Amino acid sequence: MTAPAPLNTPLPQARSRKRNPWPAVAGFLGLVGVAGYFAFSNIGQNLEYFVTPTEYQQQQAKYAGKAIRIGGLVQDVKNDPRTLDLTFKVTDGGATFPVQYHGAVSDLFKENQGVVVRGHFQGETFYANDLVVKHSEEYQVPKTQADLKKMLQDSK
Amino acid sequence: MSQTLITRLLGVATVLLLLIAAGLGLSAPLDIHQGSLVRLMFVHVPTAWLSYLAYGGTGLFGLLYLLRRERRWDRLAMASAEIGVLFTVATIVGGMLWAKPTWGVYWVWDARLTTTAFSLVIYGGYLLIRSMIDDPERRARISAVVGLVGTLYVPVNYMAVEWWRGVHQTQTLRLLGKPSFGAAPVYGWVLLTATVAFTFLYLYLLRVRGILAAREEAREERELLGEFAPVGEAVRG
Numbered sequence: 541m542t543a544p545a546p547l548n549t550p551l552p553q554a555r556s557r558k559r560n561p562w563p564a565v566a567g568f569l570g571l572v573g574v575a576g577y578f579a580f581s582n583i584g585q586n587l588e589y590f591v592t593p594t595e596y597q598q599q600q601a602k603y604a605g606k607a608i609r610i611g612g613l614v615q616d617v618k619n620d621p622r623t624l625d626l627t628f629k630v631t632d633g634g635a636t637f638p639v640q641y642h643g644a645v646s647d648l649f650k651e652n653q654g655v656v657v658r659g660h661f662q663g664e665t666f667y668a669n670d671l672v673v674k675h676s677e678e679y680q681v682p683k684t685q686a687d688l689k690k691m692l693q694d695s696k
Numbered sequence: 697m698s699q700t701l702i703t704r705l706l707g708v709a710t711v712l713l714l715l716i717a718a719g720l721g722l723s724a725p726l727d728i729h730q731g732s733l734v735r736l737m738f739v740h741v742p743t744a745w746l747s748y749l750a751y752g753g754t755g756l757f758g759l760l761y762l763l764r765r766e767r768r769w770d771r772l773a774m775a776s777a778e779i780g781v782l783f784t785v786a787t788i789v790g791g792m793l794w795a796k797p798t799w800g801v802y803w804v805w806d807a808r809l810t811t812t813a814f815s816l817v818i819y820g821g822y823l824l825i826r827s828m829i830d831d832p833e834r835r836a837r838i839s840a841v842v843g844l845v846g847t848l849y850v851p852v853n854y855m856a857v858e859w860w861r862g863v864h865q866t867q868t869l870r871l872l873g874k875p876s877f878g879a880a881p882v883y884g885w886v887l888l889t890a891t892v893a894f895t896f897l898y899l900y901l902l903r904v905r906g907i908l909a910a911r912e913e914a915r916e917e918r919e920l921l922g923e924f925a926p927v928g929e930a931v932r933g
Contacts, residue, residue: 587860589806611861646800648729656804656863672799677865679734679879681725690728 590656594634603661610637610666611656611674614649630655630666637661641668648673703907706900713893717742720886736794738886742894743787748850749898750780751819755847758840768906770836771913773843774826775905779898781819788812799863806862811853818846832913 590611596603612630619626626641639657649655654674659667682688717738727734753776761769791809792802803809822842829835857866869887870876877884 587807587810589804589860589862646798648798649800670801672801672804672863674863675729675798675865677868677878679727679730679737679868679883681880681882682728687728 592632592634593630593637594632596637596661597635605660607658607660609656609658610639611654614651614653614655617649617651626671630657637664637666639666639668641671643671645671646673648675703900703903706896706903710893710896710900713889713896717886717890717893720889724882724886725880730798733794733797734883736790737883738890740787740790740794741887742890743783743790745891746894746898747780747783747787747815748854749895750776750783750902751815751847751850753898753902754780754819754822754843758843761836761840762844767832767836767913768910770832770840771909772902772906773840774823775902775909777819777822777843778905779901781816781823784812784815784819804863806864807856807860808853808862808864811849811856815846815849815853818849822846 590609591603593610593612596608596610610630612632615629615631615636617626617628624643626643626645628639628641629636630639631637639659641657641659649671654676656672656674657666657668658670658672661667682690721735721738724735724738726732754773757769757773757776761767761773788809795804796802822839825842826835826839829838856862857864858872868878869884870878
């Protein structure tokens with residue numbers, strides 16, 4: 541026990557609180573790690589929502605038997621509105637695969653429309669469980685009277 | 697008094713511009729593929745723009761706080777983050793309503809939609825962090841840093857449709873490379889009006905929320921002082 545200091549002596553300069561540096565270091569290393577993972581892993585590939593028909597054709601072994609999404613343009617639509625059975629071909633110009641789907645689709649589904657189907661391949665045929673229609677970023681008003689008539693008929 | 701006048705004028709201008717945008721949007725001709733669904737774009741794009749603006753504001757005001765150490769910048773940063781979250785939710789809801797009849801589903805986990813959802817985590821976290829720190833200076837300092845880092849969301853989300861394949865459309869108004877507008881000119885005018893209107897809406901909401909935050913802060917300080925004041929003072933005050 542030391543005697544208390546006399547009251548009239550000025551207090552020494554308050555020591556600045558020593559901070560434990562390890563949480564900050566760990567946080568910094570964590571951020572660097574995450575950034576490195578983003579830079580060097582194939583997460584960029586994983587962020588791609590679908591593969592194109594050409595990519596599938598080139599890497600069939602990699603995707604064999606797996607549930608994948610294929611994205612491309614629609615061709616040769618055969619739609620049975622009674623049974624909701626839908627067959628078409630999906631293409632990206634390089635490769636083309638037949639697709640089978642059962643269910644209702646968006647009104648925008650038509651020839652040459654972008655489409656993303658999720659499912660699996662059996663042989664060369666793709667059996668789709670989900671179908672998402674892409675639409676273009678271009679929006680146009682009817683230019684001619686014929687366009688307008690067609691639009692009004694379609695919207696009925 | 698003149699401060700109140702500015703707020704009122706800003707509010708009146710916002711309402712007028714929104715009405716004009718609504719009138720233009722409802723009288724614009726329909727799209728050849730989508731019909732009246734194209735009108736959702738006139739709401740969806742400006743709400744997304746407002747959320748970008750608000751998140752940018754949070755970063756900017758946070759930076760100003762770090763430079764100047766004035767509490768009003770911190771209040772504006774908080775106000776901006778709240779507006780950003782609100783309008784991100786509005787963007788998501790409007791986008792889902794547009795996606796169902798066009799894409800055929802409400803939601804897909806493509807890059808644009810996923811990063812948009814992620815912004816709710818970033819700025820929800822920002823607001824959560826604020827609520828957990830009591831010391832105002834410390835709160836302002838930490839949240840300014842979080843707000844600044846969070847601004848990275850805006851370019852990533854904007855470019856997501858270019859960097860990764862997805863379902864979401866790419867930009868109709870291309871700003872990078874050769875600028876172009878890939879839609880009928882009449883839609884461009886509607887979008888421009890709506891975007892200006894939503895910019896005014898942001899400024900108005902920011903101002904009102906900032907004033908509210910200043911009053912809240914003043915009251916808290918008064919109550920804090922009241923605790924130490926004599927009882928008689930507290931009763932009178």
